[in-house]
Amino acid sequence: MPLRLPPLSSLRFFEAAGRHQSFKLAAAELNVTPSAVSHGIVGLEEALGVELFVREARGLSLTPAGADYLSYVSEAFSLIAAGTQRLPTRGTHRAIAVSCAPTLASRWLLPRLPGFRSRWPDIDVTVDTSHRQVGFPVDGFDFAIRLSRVPVAGAAWTRLFGERLVPVCSPAYRDSLVDAHGNVELRRATLIHVSTASEDWQAWLERTATEGVEPTGGLRFDTIQLATEAAMMGLGVALGRRPLVDRDLAAGALVEASPLTVAAGTVYWLVSAEHADRRPDLLDFRQWLLAEAEGFENDPLGSDTAAASRAAIR
Template sequence: MPPYELPPLNALRAFDAAARHSSFKAAAAELFVTPTAISHQVRQLEAYLGVRVLDRTPRSVSLTPAGAELYEAAAAGFADISRVVSRLRKGPTPVTLTLSATTGFLSQWLVPRLDEVRRLLPDIEFRLHAGNAPVVLKAGEVDVAIRYGRGPFPGAEATVLKRDTFTPVCSPRLKLTRASDLRRAKLIHIDGQRVPRPPPTWARWCAEAGVTGVDTEAGIRFTDGLHAVQAALAGQGVAIVSRVLVADALSAGLLSQPFVEVLRGETYHFVCAPGLSSRADVVALREWFQRNLMTPP
């Protein structure tokens, strides 16, 4: 015995279309058949049920009480089937991987390399979360992060990537070659840096490099490292910035590193939410960061 007591499905489909359009002609156009074929299918349905489902007039059709009851059930069933078919044809829902990092790291280092990440993980929907304050990692929300600091990072599994350094950079147009050239250069400062500690200030750099005669408090001041980098690119002065974040600009010749003396920064780590360290996409992304970020610029 069949599991469902159903009328002929072609007849039910013809009835549904005729009921929706109140017209055999419009139903025929939708189903790419003739109005006569629609009429025949509806008569077949009525013969199967033993009741009349549509009242006909020369210009339109309308539902009978029995037809209205059948149409409600048929329309709901076809709608459910349509939703499932649409979802199945689109394929499985892509896995989403959300990565959090500082605004500077995302904009200056990762975003220029996003095409590589997409090629690495073509079936992954990759999302970026920018923020300078660490976020709680949780699978399905924020899965992985690039953290900058000494660690440890509670509630996360961490892998060391690269120890950072801070170096003076400027536009090649300034033609700085010796530390004594700083006496004629405009210094760019970044106030309020929380990491690394102690902060990479001009006073600290000059002290460690043994440079004297430089007014380490004069110059342009910013509260955002991105603005300081833009000012350096524009030839407005010399800034002490993370070498990781300006690696591309140095390689392209947009910035120069006129002095060898650097200040030690903190360490970049790849961290992931608990339980994700062995997931295939997380492993692939971690290994990609290890290959690319650990390579000297």
């Protein structure tokens, strides 16, 4: 049975007018006259048997039914645009689009991309590090790397690797906390917090049964990367995320302010769009990324060293 759909031209008029709340602005965007937009929407309302706009002297506004319908029409146009963008065209190819948190992108993904490019030089990769939620397939991403306790229903989630939390700071700052007996007095430290992290100092203190440390004071940053850099600069003690900080610990830029580590409750996951199994380049990227993650979790320093060596060669 064929779908009952209104004319596409009328839907375009409605979507633009609803978005702008103006027939005039919609007409300018679509390069038609305001009268054409108005007549098209009147025809749409008659075809649907529903009033979509309230027309008043002070301006135009959507009815409740119109506002609800606009959300569906807008998403439909977004899906059509995303699907059109994915079509293979002569002489062109589309980059693999990946959404990833800034710290993981700079400290883990970026050092590995030269290795991927050396194997697949004709496949381009776009990395987006904004904190916004990704909607598949509307936002046009092929993959997202997310930190979560459990997979979210409705998408293909594959575990990459977990984390362990350990207090870290610069060598000089650690020396300033050592008492006469050679013990680090963490209670005297300035704690560095990550305001966006789901697990911070309170979680570490509770799980290690550490007492005498005030968990709320100190410095606050909105990214793990900034907090880690602040610790390297000697501003205080941050909660390092191993294995992401293993390279800094091995290089001596950071040292452990406490030997106590706890497993984080969150895990890094690779989230794949529904179409990821339909394109050979996406399958190659997914398999490569999972292999890199497995090697990193089993041997973080060895994997990082190999990645750094590949990057230095090119």
